[in-house]
Amino acid sequence: xxxxxxxxxxxxxxxxxxxxxxxxxxxxxxxxxxxxxxxxxxxxxxxxxxxxxxxxxxxxxxxxxxxxxxxxxxxxxxxxxxxxxxxxxxxxxxxxxxxxxxxxxxxxxxx
Amino acid sequence: xxxxxxxxxxxxxxxxxxxxxxxxxxxxxxxxxxxxxxxxxxxxxxxxxxxxxxxxxxxxxxxxxxxxxxxxxxxxxxxxxxxxxxxxxxxxxxxxxxxxxxxxxxxxxxxxxx
Numbered sequence: 472x473x474x475x476x477x478x479x480x481x482x483x484x485x486x487x488x489x490x491x492x493x494x495x496x497x498x499x500x501x502x503x504x505x506x507x508x509x510x511x512x513x514x515x516x517x518x519x520x521x522x523x524x525x526x527x528x529x530x531x532x533x534x535x536x537x538x539x540x541x542x543x544x545x546x547x548x549x550x551x552x553x554x555x556x557x558x559x560x561x562x563x564x565x566x567x568x569x570x571x572x573x574x575x576x577x578x579x580x581x582x
Numbered sequence: 583x584x585x586x587x588x589x590x591x592x593x594x595x596x597x598x599x600x601x602x603x604x605x606x607x608x609x610x611x612x613x614x615x616x617x618x619x620x621x622x623x624x625x626x627x628x629x630x631x632x633x634x635x636x637x638x639x640x641x642x643x644x645x646x647x648x649x650x651x652x653x654x655x656x657x658x659x660x661x662x663x664x665x666x667x668x669x670x671x672x673x674x675x676x677x678x679x680x681x682x683x684x685x686x687x688x689x690x691x692x693x694x695x696x
Contacts, residue, residue: 502682511591513688514673521682529683559625563684568615568677570629571684 473498477562477574483582484549484556492547492577494562501566503545507531508559508576517560520545549579557581584609586676588687595664596695603659603690605674611635613679616650616657621671621689633657661692669694 475496484490494503505517516529520539534553539545545564549556559578565571585608595601607616618630631641633650641648645662661668674687 504684506686511688514686516683516686519683527683561625561627563627565682565684567682568679570617570632571619571627572629573619573627576625 475562475564475572475574477560477577479577480575482577482579484579485582487551489548489550490579492549492560492562492579494545494547494574495543496545496564496572497543498564498566498572499542500564500572501542502564503539504563504565504571505529505535505537505545505547506561506563508561514561517547584611584676584678584685586674586685586687588672588674588690590690591688592691592693594693594695597666598663600660600662601664601692603661603672603674603692605657605659605687607655607657607674607676609676609678611678611680615677615679617675617677617684618648618657618659619673619675621673623670627673630659664694666694666696668692 478493502521504519506514515531517535518526518537520526523542526539536548557580561576562574563571587606614635616633619627621627638650647660649658671689671691673689676685
């Protein structure tokens with residue numbers, strides 16, 4: 472079945488550690504996105520990519536990095552520079568200005 | 583700058599009541615797309631509807647209806663005869679024709695009480 476898959480569902484990070492969240496899609500979508508969701512904050516855009524090997528910063532890119540080496544994959548690394556990484560992270564993909572498809576999310580907790 | 587405002591942070595209604603979720607957007611572009619998504623407790627966003635800026639026709643899908651008015655830059659969503667399963671967070675979103683960036687409102691948390 473076509474869809475978008477995020478892994479892992481839950482992730483724990485120690486202070487000062489980098490962690491990478493996986494996002495894979497088999498919908499042949501050009502655009503992919505990463506959002507962060509905190510309680511009462513809605514969805515805030517971290518990074519998005521409209522094409523392979525290209526990506527743009529969103530509203531809260533500091534402390535995060537991404538890569539887009541393949542059309543299907545858009546991993547997000549939460550670096551040690553991100554001081555408050557505990558949140559729910561959502562990945563999405565879309566084709567042009569059509570509706571976006573979302574993954575089930577990764578809940579990241581700092582321990 | 584582009585912006586989507588959902589002024590209602592949280593709404594509670596009793597089952598079978600009608601409820602309207604407001605969405606106001608800002609853009610100077612003439613071609614754009616508006617969306618509504620539902621986020622149930624599981625966390626994954628589900629697409630509900632997409633409208634382009636040239637189509638102001640209202641749409642009805644079962645108990646759901648949408649009212650798009652360019653004159654007031656609004657794209658409101660009404661649930662008729664609400665049900666407990668409608669309880670979720672609802673997001674309004676804007677996408678410009680010249681860009682794939684999705685601009686979300688902050689969402690409205692809807693509680694349908696039995």
